[in-house]
Amino acid sequence: MNKKDIRKYRKRLIHWYTQNQRKLPWRQTDDPYRIWVSEVMLQQTRVDTVIPYYLRFVQRFPDLPALARADLQEVLKTWEGMGYYARARNLHRGTREIVNKHNGVFPEDVKAFRALPGVGDYISAAVFSIAFNRPHGAVDGNVKRVLARLLMLDAPVNKSSSNKTFRYEAEKLLDRDQPGIYNQALMELGALVCTPRHPDCAGCPLRTFCRACAKSKVDIYPHRLKRRPVPEYHIAAGVVCKNGRVLITRRRLEGLLGGLWEFPGGKVGPNEQPQSACVREIKEEVDLNIEVAGFLTRIKHVYTHFRIVMDVYHCRYVSGRVRLNGPVDHRWIKLKDIDRYPFPKANHKFIPLLKEEELAS
Secondary structure: OOHHHHHHHHHHHHHHHHHHOOOOHHHHOOOHHHHHHHHHHHOOOOHHHHHHHHHHHHHHOOOHHHHHHOOHHHHHHHHOOOOOOHHHHHHHHHHHHHHHHHOOOOOOOHHHHHOOOOOOHHHHHHHHHHHHOOOOOOOOHHHHHHHHHHHOOOOOOOOHHHHHHHHHHHHHHOOOOOHHHHHHHHHHHHHHOOOOOOOOHHHOOOOOOOHHHHOOOHHHOOOOOOOOOOOEEEEEEEEEEEOOEEEEEEOOOOOOOOOOEEOOEEEOOOOOOHHHHHHHHHHHHHOOEEEEEEEEEEEEEEOOOOEEEEEEEEEEEEEOOOOOOOOOEEEEEOHHHHHHOOOOHHHHOOHHHHHHHHHHO
16 A cells, blocks of 8 residues: 555544444553553453453452552452463563562553563553554454455464564554554454454445455455364363362463362373373372272363363372372362362363252262
8 A cells, every 4th residue: 555545544444443443441541551451361362251351350450559469369360261371470470570670660661561471562562552652563363364354465374473574564554643543443343344254344444445355355364374183182180088178289380270270180091091090190190099989070171272071080088198299289178168269161160060069968
């Protein structure tokens, strides 16, 4: 597009946005902390899912110092169920760094903000354009899809080396006078009109600028690299009972589901029975001798890069004292207290059964 067309493009996009934007709670504030929280939550998570979590989170931690003061377990419990828990851990660490290094004042230098845990190109551009009206082009999945169709970009949207291409094009088209409104408008267009499937090209304010639309090639953009098949793992977990209490363990902070609590267990080996795997894994993980007392249920759960089938067993404590090999903490708890602890969603799929059994006993 030439400069004249770019001006028209920006004007139409922003006009469309002012008429059609959704009334979302984080759009009612210019507080950089709350905008930061919303952008972190919106990574990998749908808007409709985020709204109640966001409202609950900012009610519990209304400002940056409140989140920095909070215990990580409280933060994870408030985040519980939304997944991608590294986001919550990094957000918590980031607020503490601001308190320690910036006297609790949100940094107005984008490089200082970019240096915080979990803050990448997208988060820094989104927060600084929306909260401070700084001219940074924000490129998320919605923006990539719109730009790929608008400009017929062949760069695969799911290839990391393509990010430079999309950021370059986003910066060229950015309305530098009102970057926050522009970025939100482009993201909103991708969410509501230029959708992955069945885009509303007839109702798109940018259709006269869209190269893919002009050539009837919208359906082949954006390009994606084919992903490898998602592996599936068979897991055996045990609800170990001792004197009316059950054993839970806490995962290391690093890695998947870091800091959350779970029932001990692990992968079933080749040609291994899940009951035997349960006994073996609990011995290896917490050094307890147990016996399987009965089958509770089988659950299935999908993560980003793999899925699991988990067989869950009632287990009786036989002997030994907990010594941890993997987890960083453990508790023997009564089931009535289980809601105090943050658990992965896979565990939440069978915790209600445990509660029901206890009520029935």
